[in-house]
Amino acid sequence: GGQDGLVNVLGVILGVAAATNDPRIVLVAGLAATFAESVSMGAVAFTSTLADADFYESERSREYRHIQQVPHLEKNEVREIYQEKGFKGELLDRIVDTITANKDVWVAVMMAEEHQLQPTNRKEAIRSALVVGFAAIVGSLIPLVPFAFLPVSMSMFASVAVTAVVLFGVGAYKAQKTVGHPGKSGLEMAAIGTLSALVGYVVGALLKIPPTP
Incomplete structure (x- = not known):
């Protein structure tokens, strides 16, 4: 500015x-x-921050729907993400199972790793x-x-x-x-x-x- x-x-x-x-x-x-x-x-910064927050929430809601509707596909995506990071075998299985055992953690991982998005507070x-x-x-x-x-x-x-x-x-x-x-x-x-x-x-x-x- x-x-x-x-x-x-x-x-x-x-x-x-x-x-x-x-x-x-x-x-x-x-x-x-x-x-x-x-x-x-200032107005542009305000509306841009709100737009980022709205987009994040929209993508987050979509991830929750996908986990509910096609959990096997979403689980495979988590596996692929951590395979690319070099994990394999039993350790990879434990990572995937731990993440997908909690829907909130699962969605947070997908938002950060797949979409490269971080939560934006509308109050910001x-x-x-x-x-x-x-x-x-x-x-x-x-x-x-x-x-x-x-x-x-x-x-x-x-x-x-x-x-x-x-x-x-x-x-x-x-x-x-x-x-x-x-x-x-x-x-x-x-x-x-x-x-x-x-x-x-x-x-x-x-x-x-x-x-x-």
């Missing part, structure tokens, strides 16, 4: 700054984009929406700060520079936590985000509004 808000709002304010050269209009447009973006992304939807919305607000406000203190011409350069540094940091951090080279990942994210935002500047420059006499 923060990364998207950062790039999107930077594009908006660069375009407005290039078109109007008025810091007040830039701030108003940037704040409007900030809060609209945060509400939108609100928390997810708040986290994403707040992250979007924080990210969106970063490129706006220079326009509150500097002339528009200087603010544009400062805003791009600050955004690029933040994006580099985010990219490097993600690479450290996952897989990849922090420096390369940081540069890629900074370059892609900055170039995307500069599209807004180009649009604003092409549609520049002449100053009022």
